[in-house]
Amino acid sequence: MERRNEMQMEVTLAESVSGESKETTLPDARKRRLKEKMIEKFFLLNGLLAIFVLGGIFVLLFLKAFPAFQEIGFSQFFGSAVWNPNSYSTPKYGILSLIVSTLMVTLGALALAVPLGVACAAYISEAASPRAKEILKPAIEILAAIPSVVVGFLGIVLVNPALARVFGISNGLNALNGSILLAIMSLPTIISLSEDALRAVPRSYKEASLALGANRWQTLARVSVPSALSGIIASIMLGMGRAIGETMTVLMATGNAPALTFNFLDAIQTMTATIAIELGEVPYNTPHYYALFVIGLVLFVMTFLVNLVSDLILQKYQEVER
Amino acid sequence: MSKKFVERLGFLLLFSATVLVLLFLGVILFDIFSKGASVLSWKFLTQPPKQGMTEGGIFPAILGTFSVSLITVIFAVPLGMFAAIYLHEYTRPGRTTRLIRLAIRNLSGVPSIVYGLFGVVLFVQMFHLGTSILSAGLTLGLLTLPWTITACEEALKTVPKSYREGALALGATKWYAIRTNVLPYAVPGMLTGVILGLARAAGETAPILFTGAAFFLPHLPKSVMDQFMALPYHLYILSTQHHAIDKVRPIAYGTAMVLLGLILALSFSAIWVRSRYRQRMKG
Numbered sequence: 001m002e003r004r005n006e007m008q009m010e011v012t013l014a015e016s017v018s019g020e021s022k023e024t025t026l027p028d029a030r031k032r033r034l035k036e037k038m039i040e041k042f043f044l045l046n047g048l049l050a051i052f053v054l055g056g057i058f059v060l061l062f063l064k065a066f067p068a069f070q071e072i073g074f075s076q077f078f079g080s081a082v083w084n085p086n087s088y089s090t091p092k093y094g095i096l097s098l099i100v101s102t103l104m105v106t107l108g109a110l111a112l113a114v115p116l117g118v119a120c121a122a123y124i125s126e127a128a129s130p131r132a133k134e135i136l137k138p139a140i141e142i143l144a145a146i147p148s149v150v151v152g153f154l155g156i157v158l159v160n161p162a163l164a165r166v167f168g169i170s171n172g173l174n175a176l177n178g179s180i181l182l183a184i185m186s187l188p189t190i191i192s193l194s195e196d197a198l199r200a201v202p203r204s205y206k207e208a209s210l211a212l213g214a215n216r217w218q219t220l221a222r223v224s225v226p227s228a229l230s231g232i233i234a235s236i237m238l239g240m241g242r243a244i245g246e247t248m249t250v251l252m253a254t255g256n257a258p259a260l261t262f263n264f265l266d267a268i269q270t271m272t273a274t275i276a277i278e279l280g281e282v283p284y285n286t287p288h289y290y291a292l293f294v295i296g297l298v299l300f301v302m303t304f305l306v307n308l309v310s311d312l313i314l315q316k317y318q319e320v321e322r
Numbered sequence: 323m324s325k326k327f328v329e330r331l332g333f334l335l336l337f338s339a340t341v342l343v344l345l346f347l348g349v350i351l352f353d354i355f356s357k358g359a360s361v362l363s364w365k366f367l368t369q370p371p372k373q374g375m376t377e378g379g380i381f382p383a384i385l386g387t388f389s390v391s392l393i394t395v396i397f398a399v400p401l402g403m404f405a406a407i408y409l410h411e412y413t414r415p416g417r418t419t420r421l422i423r424l425a426i427r428n429l430s431g432v433p434s435i436v437y438g439l440f441g442v443v444l445f446v447q448m449f450h451l452g453t454s455i456l457s458a459g460l461t462l463g464l465l466t467l468p469w470t471i472t473a474c475e476e477a478l479k480t481v482p483k484s485y486r487e488g489a490l491a492l493g494a495t496k497w498y499a500i501r502t503n504v505l506p507y508a509v510p511g512m513l514t515g516v517i518l519g520l521a522r523a524a525g526e527t528a529p530i531l532f533t534g535a536a537f538f539l540p541h542l543p544k545s546v547m548d549q550f551m552a553l554p555y556h557l558y559i560l561s562t563q564h565h566a567i568d569k570v571r572p573i574a575y576g577t578a579m580v581l582l583g584l585i586l587a588l589s590f591s592a593i594w595v596r597s598r599y600r601q602r603m604k605g
Binding site: 043141147 | 353
């Protein structure tokens, strides 16, 4: 539509040029202004697309999840830990065990990735030489580029036998395996954003600390990290969001047994893995199909909240900086 | 403990954490490339799987990943570029802009499996595109949209303000100024972002699980409405779903190496474009 409009403009433009009378210049200018307005509206529409997509995701998930709430009931989803939708007599749709599994691997991953990631970020921003930075930064980018399915594959071929040997268990596909892999996957997010936060600490803060006789370690631990704390927390939240939503690694490495457990050496099944395993097998628009969209909706809301909180922290922090 | 000792110990800890992170990367790359190299050959890249995927190559998966990525780029790049032009050139500070930016940031945090669910409902069911290259490509296009917008906006930011003002001062309209004095200089930067987004999309598995990727196809897809095999999905199947997992392990390593190699090649070329472009902007 935009193109046709432009063509029309050119035709009228050509007419007005050949017309050479004074009266034509006025509508001409008006038309050009109109064209500019149309172009701006066109770009605005594209800008609004992000809102449409985000809203569309929520609305479609909700529409597909709604029949499940009607047919199966809200209380069964959030009040039961038994997920057995394929049972012939009475299918069970409790998603508590799936939520617990997701939280387990996520917290496990953060327990490993946060100290490691923040330490690495502190090293890059405070101690590394410019040449070391030139190696470290692309290395982190490469780590971020490794597809989750490749990480999951390594969980099967490397971490699985290693865990089995260390803990003397027959099978190393469990929550701990998933946590280790998710830690590796969320490290790049935590490192690069924490490093940004540490780099944003004004130099005068550090210089003041050093001038008062503190050494570099004291300056880092008592000045730089505390001032960058909100940025670091925001980076951890983002890493957490990624870990909650990660699918392929946990699908391949955690054993996929939907039972309620708090033991990291047990096989578990996360929300993402449940959708990935079962959506391909169920017929469209059946209770089981709708139930999977309930999981999707819960997942969407969880990651949305985590991202929103991280966003608010970052914004608060930028305001304070100003 | 003296202060000096604590300082030494502290920085030693930070250094070891960094080495550990590098070690992870090293182990991943070394394991995949050393074990994948043994099956890599011209035949492996150009032949279809044979004997129930226990022999032969991975050509259909390479072709499938390539076709889906093409759809993704055709769909996401113009939309991302236009949105970025709005956000950087036209927008005024206000509620709408804040909302758009919030939506973009949140979209990039939506789990990939949720994009998969969205793709099934929107493209496969509502638009009747079926499980196909097109559905999967469009789903991945939506997934890459926030990255594309951000990358294109970053590229627009590098063009000096004076370029726009010069054109406007000579009487050009806003759009004319953008078209002739901004976009040509922003294109290399946009290209970098697009390549990086493409590299990420090519490695995604969850969004294509139900929108078109197939376990095994005896024939190559004939159009964008056909199902396809894809490298990441092929790796998933070979390592978890196959009936003879141990027997196909070398092929799985080969697939992982081709996938990783493809993504690293794309990422490095993006970094290369970026560095050349930076030099040109300086000179």
